[in-house]
Amino acid sequence: MAYLSARTGVAVPVAAGQQLTVTNTHGQQVVDMWALDAHDASRFVSAPHTWMRTGRLSIRAGDELSDTARRPLLAFDEDTSSGEHDLLIPSCDIARYRELGVEGYHDNCRDNYFEALAAADIEPLPFVPQPLNLFMRVPIAADGSVSIQPPVSKPGDRVRFTALEDVIVVLSACPQDLAPTNGPGRVPTGVAYEVVGAAEGAR
Ligand SMILES: [Zn+2]
Numbered sequence: 001m002a003y004l005s006a007r008t009g010v011a012v013p014v015a016a017g018q019q020l021t022v023t024n025t026h027g028q029q030v031v032d033m034w035a036l037d038a039h040d041a042s043r044f045v046s047a048p049h050t051w052m053r054t055g056r057l058s059i060r061a062g063d064e065l066s067d068t069a070r071r072p073l074l075a076f077d078e079d080t081s082s083g084e085h086d087l088l089i090p091s092c093d094i095a096r097y098r099e100l101g102v103e104g105y106h107d108n109c110r111d112n113y114f115e116a117l118a119a120a121d122i123e124p125l126p127f128v129p130q131p132l133n134l135f136m137r138v139p140i141a142a143d144g145s146v147s148i149q150p151p152v153s154k155p156g157d158r159v160r161f162t163a164l165e166d167v168i169v170v171l172s173a174c175p176q177d178l179a180p181t182n183g184p185g186r187v188p189t190g191v192a193y194e195v196v197g198a199a200e201g202a203r
Helices: 047-054 094-099 109-119
Strands: 002-004 009-014 019-024 031-037 040-044 064-066 072-079 132-134 157-163 167-173 191-196
Touching: 002 009, 009 019, 009 109, 009 191, 019 031, 031 072, 031 109, 047 064, 072 167, 109 167, 167 191
Parallel strands: none
Antiparallel strands: 002 191, 009 167, 019 157, 019 191, 031 040, 031 132, 031 167, 064 072, 072 157
């Protein structure tokens, strides 16, 4: 089990057949998650293609997560949380923190994405795909309005994915501390993650 420190990101190779678990150690931490084809960084899990496939604006255990050509890259196997995950809200970035009044630098999921991939020697496309925001609670009202609410996940809640191809998963422990994204206390925390299982063999 590895630990992703509060406010930071990491790129995790997960070979086809292996499983990745992400555990919400403290309970209310949102984790921005992306998955790229390990052999072609222009292929990535696409949130809209995924919800088009599932027919709902969230993901549930049993769903497959698709790329922009509608080919599944990951299977979502298990979810011990209440099942609230967001596919709509873009990553936080420095522009968002400017809107919130921050004048200097503020850690953000966009920079975590690029820094984690650079540290893994992977050159991604020059934009940040829409993340899967694990444990993020964004209720959609009947009139279509959305709001970001504190998560309802609990300490130890866990999600598990199986790689259907060799992928690089990027995780960012969201550093949002000015809105209740990571709980009413607005204190970002770390999360635990682990890759288990045998690879099916390289493509
Ligand atoms: Zn964030």
